[in-house]
Amino acid sequence: MSSHNRFEPEEIRAVQDRAILVGVDRGGRGWPIEESLAELELLASTAGATIAGTVIQRMHTPDSRTFLGKGKAEELAELARSTEATIVVFDDDLSPSQQANLEDIIGRDVRVLDRTALILDIFALHAVSREGKLQVDLAQLEYVLPRLRGMWGHLVAERLGGGRGARFGAGESQLESDRRLTRRRISELRRELKHVASERAVQRKSRARSGIFRVSLVGYTNAGKSTLLNALTGANVLVADQLFATLDATTRTLDLPEGRKVTLTDTVGFINKLPHGLVEAFKSTLDETREADLLLHVVDASGQQTREQMAAVAEVLGEIGVAGKPQVVVYNKTDLLSAEERAILGSRSPHAVLLSASAGEGLDRLRARIAAEAARGSVSMTILVPYDHGEIVGLAHEQARIVSEEHTPGGTRLAVSATPELAARFEPYREDADVRDNG
Ligand SMILES: Nc1nc2c(ncn2[C@@H]2O[C@H](COP(=O)(O)OP(=O)(O)OP(=O)(O)O)[C@@H](O)[C@H]2O)c(=O)[nH]1
Ligand SMILES: [Mg+2]
Structure with a gap:
C-alpha cells in the first residue's frame, strides 16, 4: 500500500499549536465549568498544544448555528487574532455545521476543534498496538x-x-x-x-475456557490503574501523569494468598464526555472488561472531582453493558490524603479498599479482597489424576488453589478450590463424585 493512500492520523494532531479553550457554563449541577476547562487544558497539553487563552460563556442553550452567541463568537475571533492562536478548542461537541460556521467567523487559518477531536488526537499519539492504531x-x-x-x-x-x-x-x-x-x-x-479482533477473541476464549478467575481494572484516566497493575504483578506498563497513557489491554497473572491465581487486566481509561464513537471503536479492547468476573474500579481519592469521575465511569460501564458486574471500589493515592481524610473516606465507604499503588500501601488488603471475591463462586473438590495426565496437575497448579497434594500409587491426589469452569475440566478425575451424586 503506498503511503499516499494511507490516512496518517499523526498529521492532524494539535502538536505545537497555540490553543484557546472555550467552555459554556450552563450553571447546572455536575462538573463546574472551571473543572471541566482544567481537564480540557490537560487534554490540550497532552496533545502537545500550549494554552493562549480561555473564553467562557454563560448560557442555557447553545446556539444551533455557532454554538456561542454572536457577540461571544466575535470576541473569540478577536482573541484568536490578538494571541495568534492556531486552534480553538470547545469543551463540548460541535456539530459539523457549527464547526464550519465558527471557522468562517474566526478565520480560515484557525482550526476549530471540539473535545472529541482532541481526545482522538491523543489516542492517535498514544496508540501502540496494531489494533489500537486501527481503532483510532x-x-x-x-x-x-x-x-x-x-x-x-x-x-x-x-x-x-x-x-x-x-x-x-x-x-x-x-x-x-x-x-x-x-x-x-x-x-x-x-x-x-x-x-x-477475531484473532484476539481466540486467545481470550482459550483463557476463558481455562476457567481462571478474571479481574479487570477500570476507572477514570490517570486514576493509577497501570501503577496498580505494575505494583501487584511486577508488570512494566507505562505510567505517566497524562491522560490516556494506556490504550491497549495488558493481562498478567496475579498471585494471591493461599496459592490462588487470577488474571488482572489493565486497559484504556475513561473520561467525562467520552465520545460515543470512541467507546464503539474500542469495543474489542473493552471485551476484556466485558468478560471479566470482577471489576476493580480505581478512583483517584486525592482529586477534587472524585464523585463526578466515578459517575462518568459508571456511565461508560453502562454503555459497554457491564454495569451489573461485581465491582470493588479501590480508592487510590491515599498517600496524598491526611490521616483525617483517610478516616472519613474509610468510614463513609466501608466496602471500598483504600490504598496507595505508588507507595505500595494497602496492596495486601486488596489481594485478600480479590481472593475473597474469587472464592465466592468457587468449587472445592478432590481429584485423583493418573500420572500420565500430568497436564491436569499442571493446570491445577497454574490456575486453581491447591489445598493439599499427595502422591499415591493411583496418581496425584489433589484437593483443590477452582472456578466452576475449571472444576468442569477436573470433573472426570473427581474422587468425591459419588458422594456428591448420591447426595
Ligand atoms: N501520589 C500518588 N500518585 C500515584 C499513585 N498511583 C499512581 N499515581 C500517579 O498517577 C499518575 C497516573 O498513573 P497511571 O498508573 O498512569 O494511571 P492510569 O489510570 O493508568 O492512567 P491512564 O492510562 O492514562 O488512563 C502517574 O503520575 C502516577 O505516578 C498513588 O498511589 N499516589
Ligand atoms: Mg494506564
Whole structure:
C-alpha cells in the first residue's frame, strides 16, 4: 500500500499549536465549568498544544448555528487574532455545521476543534498496538467524514487523494471524491479490525475456557490503574501523569494468598464526555472488561472531582453493558490524603479498599479482597489424576488453589478450590463424585 493512500492520523494532531479553550457554563449541577476547562487544558497539553487563552460563556442553550452567541463568537475571533492562536478548542461537541460556521467567523487559518477531536488526537499519539492504531484510525475517519467540507477537507484530500481530482472523472467534485475515498478507507479499516479482533477473541476464549478467575481494572484516566497493575504483578506498563497513557489491554497473572491465581487486566481509561464513537471503536479492547468476573474500579481519592469521575465511569460501564458486574471500589493515592481524610473516606465507604499503588500501601488488603471475591463462586473438590495426565496437575497448579497434594500409587491426589469452569475440566478425575451424586 503506498503511503499516499494511507490516512496518517499523526498529521492532524494539535502538536505545537497555540490553543484557546472555550467552555459554556450552563450553571447546572455536575462538573463546574472551571473543572471541566482544567481537564480540557490537560487534554490540550497532552496533545502537545500550549494554552493562549480561555473564553467562557454563560448560557442555557447553545446556539444551533455557532454554538456561542454572536457577540461571544466575535470576541473569540478577536482573541484568536490578538494571541495568534492556531486552534480553538470547545469543551463540548460541535456539530459539523457549527464547526464550519465558527471557522468562517474566526478565520480560515484557525482550526476549530471540539473535545472529541482532541481526545482522538491523543489516542492517535498514544496508540501502540496494531489494533489500537486501527481503532483510532477508524474513529478519526468517522469523525472526519461528515466534516470533510470544513477544516479536514484539504488534509484528507492530500492524504487520500494524491493529485487533486486528477484521477477521477471530471464530473466528480473534489468533495465527492474525498468522501468516497474516506468511506472506502473506513470499510477497509472495519474489515482489518474485524480480522485482528477475531484473532484476539481466540486467545481470550482459550483463557476463558481455562476457567481462571478474571479481574479487570477500570476507572477514570490517570486514576493509577497501570501503577496498580505494575505494583501487584511486577508488570512494566507505562505510567505517566497524562491522560490516556494506556490504550491497549495488558493481562498478567496475579498471585494471591493461599496459592490462588487470577488474571488482572489493565486497559484504556475513561473520561467525562467520552465520545460515543470512541467507546464503539474500542469495543474489542473493552471485551476484556466485558468478560471479566470482577471489576476493580480505581478512583483517584486525592482529586477534587472524585464523585463526578466515578459517575462518568459508571456511565461508560453502562454503555459497554457491564454495569451489573461485581465491582470493588479501590480508592487510590491515599498517600496524598491526611490521616483525617483517610478516616472519613474509610468510614463513609466501608466496602471500598483504600490504598496507595505508588507507595505500595494497602496492596495486601486488596489481594485478600480479590481472593475473597474469587472464592465466592468457587468449587472445592478432590481429584485423583493418573500420572500420565500430568497436564491436569499442571493446570491445577497454574490456575486453581491447591489445598493439599499427595502422591499415591493411583496418581496425584489433589484437593483443590477452582472456578466452576475449571472444576468442569477436573470433573472426570473427581474422587468425591459419588458422594456428591448420591447426595
Ligand atoms: N501520589 C500518588 N500518585 C500515584 C499513585 N498511583 C499512581 N499515581 C500517579 O498517577 C499518575 C497516573 O498513573 P497511571 O498508573 O498512569 O494511571 P492510569 O489510570 O493508568 O492512567 P491512564 O492510562 O492514562 O488512563 C502517574 O503520575 C502516577 O505516578 C498513588 O498511589 N499516589
Ligand atoms: Mg494506564
